[in-house]
Amino acid sequence: xxxxxxIVVLLALGAMAYQFGKRRALAMAGPRGxxxxxxxxxxxxxxxxxxxxxxxxxxxxVLWQGGETSVVTRLVxxxxxxxxxxxxxxxxxxxxxxxxxxxxxxxxxxxxPPEIVAAAEHYLALQALSARAESVVVLLLAAGGLAxxxxxxxxxxxxxxxxxxxxxxxxxxxxxxxxxxxxxxxxSVLFESIRFFQAVPPLEFLFGxxxxxxxxxxxxxxxxxxxxxxxxxxxxxxxxxxxxxxxAVPVGLMSAIYxxxxxxxxxxxxxxxxxxxxxxxxxxxxxxFAALTVAPFIRDSGSxxxxxxxxxxxxxxxxxxxxxxIPFVSSLADDxxxxxxxxxxxxxxxxxxTRAETVQKxxxxxxxxxxxxxxxxxxxxAIGETMIVVMAAGLAANLTxxxxxxxxxxxxxxxxxxxxxQEFDSPKTLAAFALxxxxxxxxxxxxxxxxxxxxxxxEQYE
Amino acid sequence: MSSPxxxxxxxxxxxxxxxxxxxxxxxxxxxxxFRLYGIGAVALGLAFxxxxxxxxxGKGYSAFVQTYVQLEVELDPAVIDPDGLRAQDVLSRADYxxxxxxxxxxxxxxxxxxxxxxxxxGMVSSGAAFDLREMVMANPDLVGQRLTVWVPADDDVDMxxxxxxxxxxxxxxxxxxxxxxTWVDDWQAAGQVETRFNRILFTAGDSREPELSGIRGALxxxxxxxxxxLLLSFPVGVAAAVYLEEFAPKNRWTDLIEVNIxxxxxxxxxxxxxxxxxxxxxxxxxxxxxPLVGGLVLTLMTLPTIIIxxxxxLQSVPPSIREAAxxxxxxxxxxxxxxxxxxxxPGMLTGTIIGMARALGESAPLLMIGxxxxxxxxxxxxxxxxTVLPVxxxxxxxxxxxxxxxxxSAATLVLLAFLVxxxxxxxWLRSRLERQW
Numbered sequence: 001x002x003x004x005x006x007i008v009v010l011l012a013l014g015a016m017a018y019q020f021g022k023r024r025a026l027a028m029a030g031p032r033g034x035x036x037x038x039x040x041x042x043x044x045x046x047x048x049x050x051x052x053x054x055x056x057x058x059x060x061x062v063l064w065q066g067g068e069t070s071v072v073t074r075l076v077x078x079x080x081x082x083x084x085x086x087x088x089x090x091x092x093x094x095x096x097x098x099x100x101x102x103x104x105x106x107x108x109x110x111x112x113p114p115e116i117v118a119a120a121e122h123y124l125a126l127q128a129l130s131a132r133a134e135s136v137v138v139l140l141l142a143a144g145g146l147a148x149x150x151x152x153x154x155x156x157x158x159x160x161x162x163x164x165x166x167x168x169x170x171x172x173x174x175x176x177x178x179x180x181x182x183x184x185x186x187x188s189v190l191f192e193s194i195r196f197f198q199a200v201p202p203l204e205f206l207f208g209x210x211x212x213x214x215x216x217x218x219x220x221x222x223x224x225x226x227x228x229x230x231x232x233x234x235x236x237x238x239x240x241x242x243x244x245x246x247x248a249v250p251v252g253l254m255s256a257i258y259x260x261x262x263x264x265x266x267x268x269x270x271x272x273x274x275x276x277x278x279x280x281x282x283x284x285x286x287x288x289f290a291a292l293t294v295a296p297f298i299r300d301s302g303s304x305x306x307x308x309x310x311x312x313x314x315x316x317x318x319x320x321x322x323x324x325x326i327p328f329v330s331s332l333a334d335d336x337x338x339x340x341x342x343x344x345x346x347x348x349x350x351x352x353x354t355r356a357e358t359v360q361k362x363x364x365x366x367x368x369x370x371x372x373x374x375x376x377x378x379x380x381x382a383i384g385e386t387m388i389v390v391m392a393a394g395l396a397a398n399l400t401x402x403x404x405x406x407x408x409x410x411x412x413x414x415x416x417x418x419x420x421x422q423e424f425d426s427p428k429t430l431a432a433f434a435l436x437x438x439x440x441x442x443x444x445x446x447x448x449x450x451x452x453x454x455x456x457x458x459e460q461y462e
Numbered sequence: 463m464s465s466p467x468x469x470x471x472x473x474x475x476x477x478x479x480x481x482x483x484x485x486x487x488x489x490x491x492x493x494x495x496f497r498l499y500g501i502g503a504v505a506l507g508l509a510f511x512x513x514x515x516x517x518x519x520g521k522g523y524s525a526f527v528q529t530y531v532q533l534e535v536e537l538d539p540a541v542i543d544p545d546g547l548r549a550q551d552v553l554s555r556a557d558y559x560x561x562x563x564x565x566x567x568x569x570x571x572x573x574x575x576x577x578x579x580x581x582x583x584g585m586v587s588s589g590a591a592f593d594l595r596e597m598v599m600a601n602p603d604l605v606g607q608r609l610t611v612w613v614p615a616d617d618d619v620d621m622x623x624x625x626x627x628x629x630x631x632x633x634x635x636x637x638x639x640x641x642x643x644t645w646v647d648d649w650q651a652a653g654q655v656e657t658r659f660n661r662i663l664f665t666a667g668d669s670r671e672p673e674l675s676g677i678r679g680a681l682x683x684x685x686x687x688x689x690x691x692l693l694l695s696f697p698v699g700v701a702a703a704v705y706l707e708e709f710a711p712k713n714r715w716t717d718l719i720e721v722n723i724x725x726x727x728x729x730x731x732x733x734x735x736x737x738x739x740x741x742x743x744x745x746x747x748x749x750x751x752x753p754l755v756g757g758l759v760l761t762l763m764t765l766p767t768i769i770i771x772x773x774x775x776l777q778s779v780p781p782s783i784r785e786a787a788x789x790x791x792x793x794x795x796x797x798x799x800x801x802x803x804x805x806x807x808p809g810m811l812t813g814t815i816i817g818m819a820r821a822l823g824e825s826a827p828l829l830m831i832g833x834x835x836x837x838x839x840x841x842x843x844x845x846x847x848x849t850v851l852p853v854x855x856x857x858x859x860x861x862x863x864x865x866x867x868x869x870x871s872a873a874t875l876v877l878l879a880f881l882v883x884x885x886x887x888x889x890w891l892r893s894r895l896e897r898q899w
Contacts, residue, residue: 164795171709174701178722178769181762185733188740251503258500275507280881281514282823284852285874288859292867293517323510330507352482354489356496377728384730386826387852391859411732411826418739419829436736440729447728451721 003065006135010061010142014054017146021049024153040160048159051166052149057142064134072126079122081115099123189440192433199427200228205434207231211397211408213417213428228431230438232397236314236407240389241382243318243403244325248382249375251322252329259330260337261359272334279327287391290320295392302404310406312394318403321388329378336370336454337363339461373453380446384439386411410435518878522871528660528673529620530612531586531649535565535594539606548602558591558598562613570645581642587614589662589674614662615655617672617865619646623655626864637864663872667838668854672865675858677873679840683753683833683848684822690757690844691821695764696814700803702765703772703810708798727766734763735830743831750832751847759827764817771813775806808895812888819884823877825852851877 025045029038038045073096077085084095095116101107102120112120153159197205208229255275259268295316302309309315340363348358364371394406395416417432539546542556563583567573573582590613597611598604614620618637621627623646633639638646649655666676702723710716738759742748748755779802787797828834833849834857841848849857851873858870 160793164793167795167799168705168709171701171705174698175705175710175719177698177702177762177765178719178726181726181737181765182722184741185729185737188737188745189733192740251506254500254503255507258497258504262497262500263504271504271508274511275504278507278511278514280819280823280885282825282852282877282881284823284825284855284859285514285518285878288855288870288874289514289517291859292521293513323514326507326510354493356493357489359496380728380730384732386730386732386829387856390826390829391856411730414732414736415826415829418736419832419834433736433740436733440733443728443730443733444725447725448721451724451728 002131003061006061006138010054010057010138013057013139013142013146014050017053017149018043018046018050020046020146020150021153022046024049024150025155025159028153028155038155039158044159044163045153045157047163048157049146049149049153051163052152053142053146056145057138060141061134061138064130064138068127068130068134072123072130075126076119076123080119084115103127185440189433189437192430193437196427196430196434199430200434204228205230205431209399211413213413213431228427230410230435232399233408233410233413233435234438235399235401236393236397237383237409237411239401239403239407240314240318240321240393240409241379243315244321244382245375245379247319247322248325248329248378252326252378253333253371255326256330256333256337257359257363260334261355261363275327275330277327278323279331281324283324283385283387284391286320286324287387287389290316290388290392294320298404307404309404310394312392312406313404314393314407315403317389317392320392321382321385324385324388325378325382328381329374332374332377332454333367333371336367336374336457339370339458340366341461367457369453370457373450373457376446376450376453380443380450383446384411384443386415390415410439414439518871518874521867522875524624524626525663525868525872526660527624527657528662529615529623529655529657531615531619532610532612532654532656533562533565533569533586533590535561535609535611536568537561537594537598537605537607537609538564542598542605543602548605550599553599553602553605554595556595556598558594559588561594562586562590570648578641581639582645585616585619585642585645587616587673588671589614612656612658614673617863618642620673621864621868622646623650623657624868626868663869667840668836668849668857669838672861672863672869675866675869677851677854677876679837680849680851680854680873681876682841683756684850686753686841686844686848687756687760687828687850688818688822690754691760691764692814692818694757694761695768695817698761699765699768699814699817700772700810703769703776704798704803706769707773707776708802709794723766723769726762727770730826731763731824732826732830734759735827737762738827738831749845749847751835751837751849752845753841753848753850754844755831756828756833756850757844759831760821760824763824763827764821767817767820768810768814771816772806772810775809775813776802778809779805805897808891808897811895812892815884815888815891819881819888822850822884823852823881825850825856828853829856851880 022042022045025038025042076099077092077096080095084092087095098107098112098116099119100123102112102116103123205228208227209231210227210229211232212227259272263271295311295313298313298316298319299309299311302313344362344366345358348362349355353361389409389412393409393412395408395412396406397408397413398405400407414432414435417428417435538561541561542558543549543552545552563579566582566586567579570582573579593613594611597609615623618627619642622629622638622643627636627638629636629643646655662674663676665678666674667679669675706716706719710719738755742755742758743750783801783805784797787801788794792800828850834853835847835849836857837847837849839846855870855873855877858866858873
């Protein structure tokens with residue numbers, strides 16, 4: 001039986017168990033109308049029986065599916081001729097790949113060495129056996145569960161409590177996803193980074209001034225030694241982020257202040273959603289815009305002014321990234337400005353301050369922690385932004401602060417190092433994970449501080 | 463000033479009034495200036511928006527039509543089906559490219575020399591041969607007839623007809639040379655060139671030839687990826703929101719979960735790509751480039767959004783509903799699932815649609831799990847290698863041909879149309895279904 005068919009059969013059995021459980025509860029309750037003697041409503045008995053039927057069977061099914069390949073592979077390896085088994089790890093992997101390809105028919109069996117063909121046949125036989133055994137075990141478990149559930153159903157059984165307990169466990173499991181995702185991120189970047197730092201010392205990575213992540217294909221290659229000093233990348237990232245913030249913070253902040261303090265409600269309700277459209281545009285569209293329109297424009301106007309502008313200048317990427325972040329800054333600023341109590345505004349205006357003075361001297365001061373928090377979040381966003389810089393910024397790791405020059409960023413390097421064919425033991429690939437680790441840690445710190453500041457700020461006025 | 467005389471006090475207040483009045487004009491000017499800054503900032507933001515849409519619309523609208531060229535093709539039985547048996551495999555293997563070339567030679571008999579002929583052959587798309595083959599396969603009786611067919615023009619001809627290639631440039635700077643120009647002019651004079659709605663854009667997968675490439679593969683890839691994302695993130699997100707909002711005790715563990723969710727919402731998306739690469743591809747050994755893995759990665763990325771929106775929706779359900787349900791004897795679980803959740807569902811749906819819209823536009827994490835491959839076939843399921851619409855835009859944006867710029871803009875327009883629709887749906891749902899308490 002294929003897994004899909006097996007699941008369908010299981011679901012049918014579960015539905016049957018539901019009916020059986022419900023009927024049995026009603027039957028045991030006695031004549032019509034006496035369902036009141038049951039502890040729970042009848043459908044809970046049905047659910048109780050269905051859970052008994054399905055849960056153990058499904059659990060075994062999932063485990064079996066997950067472990068089948070590796071167990072079968074190990075058994076096949078065990079049957080291989082001794083000289084094949086003695087091969088080193090990576091060669092053995094290739095042999096197993098061949099066996100699998102022959103077994104799945106991707107490679108024709110003719111022309112392959114006989115021991116591979118024999119192993120492939122063995123592989124197929126084991127797989128078929130495993131599939132049969134799986135069906136039998138799972139169905140037996142389901143039937144056993146059904147019988148047990150059916151037997152357990154009794155008027156005194158606290159079926160609702162059991163079912164609700166199960167529901168509660170499922171809810172808790174779902175809510176822990178965030179923790180597991182975080183752990184997954186930390187572990188995945190950490191392990192690869194540790195392997196990277198075994199090849200390249202952390203100090204060289206963090207403080208080295210030269211970045212050229214090529215590794216030699218042959219040992220005697222000229223210029224084959226890679227350099228993994230990430231300072232130029234960090235500087236490039238900061239440069240582009242700084243340009244972006246120089247655009248986004250004034251524009252975003254001023255438009256938030258104008259819309260919430262000066263504009264008439266009709267203007268506000270018309271303009272605010274329009275500005276928020278900017279936040280909904282995919283970053284790849286911004287990247288395309290930057291590469292196609294903004295970068296050539298900046299290069300042309302630069303050469304008109306007699307400046308030498310790179311065609312992938314930091315300015316173009318930073319400018320467009322700033323545009324992208326405008327709505328982000330303005331909606332966060334809008335939130336914190338709204339949280340400032342009206343009484344502060346009224347008090348200032350009553351003392352004779354103009355609106356602008358009220359904003360500058362009272363509201364801005366009161367909202368400052370929240371605004372700083374918002375800006376920190378925006379910075380973390382700018383640092384982690386990928387598509388704009390991949391499409392509009394360069395690859396050359398120049399150590400420069402000149403916005404008209406080409407720089408590269410952490411995210412650009414991660415993408416270039418990991419897209420395409422890769423082998424997972426070269427420092428070139430692992431460097432991407434080390435950069436990812438730096439990126440994750442930096443943005444995490446920024447986010448934690450920012451979220452904490454914003455939360456404290458909100459509580460202050462609540 | 464222990465006891466100021468009334469006179470002194472009056473003088474002092476008068477002085478203050480003078481000072482205030484003197485500064486007034488300046489302060490009003492500053493007020494006006496500040497207001498102008500605000501208006502300037504808003505105007506700048508709107509101008510950027512306009513510029514962005516204007517550029518993409520201006521570059522992309524012409525991709526929705528495509529130039530076709532009329533050819534008279536002699537379906538020579540000696541070439542297509544020498545045996546006269548009309549066997550399908552013979553028909554499918556015949557040299558239709560040769561027929562197209564013959565038709566071109568016949569149209570411009572004066573062309574001679576290998577280089578000129580090759581230029582001439584390059585004027586129509588290599589897709590013309592496929593079109594012919596399909597026609598013959600569908601209707602073998604056509605063999606031996608003389609047909610008038612419209613075939614797609616090459617992308618350079620297409621660009622010329624649409625006016626994207628400047629005829630006044632020196633010959634060397636043009637993608638199309640003087641001879642080819644005269645041929646196109648000849649065609650146009652004879653009415654044998656026309657632009658039609660570009661069906662290929664919506665029915666084809668990716669291709670190296672701009673005039674044969676379409677977004678269907680990317681659209682289907684996006685669809686499968688989003689289906690996986692939705693099926694996983696909606697139930698899990700709702701369950702997590704329900705637990706955290708309705709059942710969770712206030713303790714360290716739930717605090718940790720909450721901080722984690724808020725942080726994950728702000729983690730750069732490319733980090734999720736690294737997670738997907740290390741965990742799903744390298745650890746679990748799932749295949750590269752498939753919508754299943756893309757959906758898994760995007761699920762992890764959108765779940766925080768959905769949970770946060772779900773919690774807000776649950777919070778807006780008034781406590782009286784819960785109290786009433788508990789008061790008539792419902793259990794806590796029954797209260798939530800029978801009464802609170804149905805009332806909060808519209809808000810949760812809105813949040814989910816917005817999360818899905820964001821997932822649809824996301825590309826960085828998908829680059830990490832290999833959904834950037836050049837894939838010609840339209841994917842048929844969640845285990846077929848595919849790409850998604852934003853990644854297709856990224857891939858095309860890298861291509862040097864002018865015709866791909868146009869297609870990139872068109873693909874962007876399609877993507878934006880989907881996003882506008884989804885966000886509009888969310889706004890509509892919110893206004894339609896959400897109750898004010």
